[in-house]
Amino acid sequence: MIGRLRLFFGGEAKISSPPVVRRRSSKYRDPDLEKRAKEVIHSLAPELSSRLLIGWNPRMRTTAGVAIAARWEIWLNPALREVSQVEIERTLLHELAHLLAQFRCGRRRLQPHGAEWRQACCDLGIANESRTHQLPFPGRKLKRRYRLSCPVCGESHERVRMPKRRVACLACCRRHQGGVYHERFRLVVQKIL
Ligand SMILES: [Zn+2]
Ligand SMILES: [Zn+2]
Incomplete structure (x- = not known):
C-alpha cells in the first residue's frame, strides 16, 4: 500500500489525502495579524517579513500556535481570542521567533527551542519566553x-x-x-x- 506520507513527531507515518488547500488564499488568514507580524519582523529580516502568512486554525486544540518554517506560516489557536489580546501577541511572537531563527539559519536543522530560537526571542523583545504555554485550553489535561x-x-x-x-x-x-x-x-x- 503506497500513499503520501505525513511525518509526525509522535513517531508515526500517516497517509494523507492529496494537498488540496491553497494556503495562500486560505479563508483563515488574518490580515491584521499578518500586518502586525510584518511590522515586528521588518527591521530584523525584511525579506522574511514579505513572506509571512498568519492565520487561525480552528482544528487546533491544545496547541497555542504553530510555526511552519517551510512555508513561513504561523497558525494560532482561535481559543486564544477568548484568553486575551496579550496572549495572542505573546503566542504570535513565540512563533515568529521560530520562523526568524530558521530564516537566519537557512536549511540547517534547528532544535525547536534551542539557542537560535532564544536569540530570536531576545531580538523580538520576549527574552524570557518559555517553550510551552500555560493556557487553560480544553484538552490540555x-x-x-x-x-x-x-x-x-x-x-x-x-x-x-x-x-x-x-x-x-x-x-x-x-x-x-x-x-x-x-x-x-x-x-x-x-x-x-
Ligand atoms: Zn516499528
Ligand atoms: Zn515553540
Whole structure:
C-alpha cells in the first residue's frame, strides 16, 4: 500500500489525502495579524517579513500556535481570542521567533527551542519566553487513552485521541520502505484502561 506520507513527531507515518488547500488564499488568514507580524519582523529580516502568512486554525486544540518554517506560516489557536489580546501577541511572537531563527539559519536543522530560537526571542523583545504555554485550553489535561504500538519493532506511544486514519510506524517505514507507508507496520491501537 503506497500513499503520501505525513511525518509526525509522535513517531508515526500517516497517509494523507492529496494537498488540496491553497494556503495562500486560505479563508483563515488574518490580515491584521499578518500586518502586525510584518511590522515586528521588518527591521530584523525584511525579506522574511514579505513572506509571512498568519492565520487561525480552528482544528487546533491544545496547541497555542504553530510555526511552519517551510512555508513561513504561523497558525494560532482561535481559543486564544477568548484568553486575551496579550496572549495572542505573546503566542504570535513565540512563533515568529521560530520562523526568524530558521530564516537566519537557512536549511540547517534547528532544535525547536534551542539557542537560535532564544536569540530570536531576545531580538523580538520576549527574552524570557518559555517553550510551552500555560493556557487553560480544553484538552490540555486530557488523559492519553490510546496506546499505539508497532507490531514489528514494538515501539509504542500514547495518544489522547483515537487516530482517524491508518498510521504506521515511522521508524520502520523509513528503515524498510524508504519512508513509504506499508500495512505491515500499521500501528496496533490499544485502549488504555
Ligand atoms: Zn515553540
Ligand atoms: Zn516499528
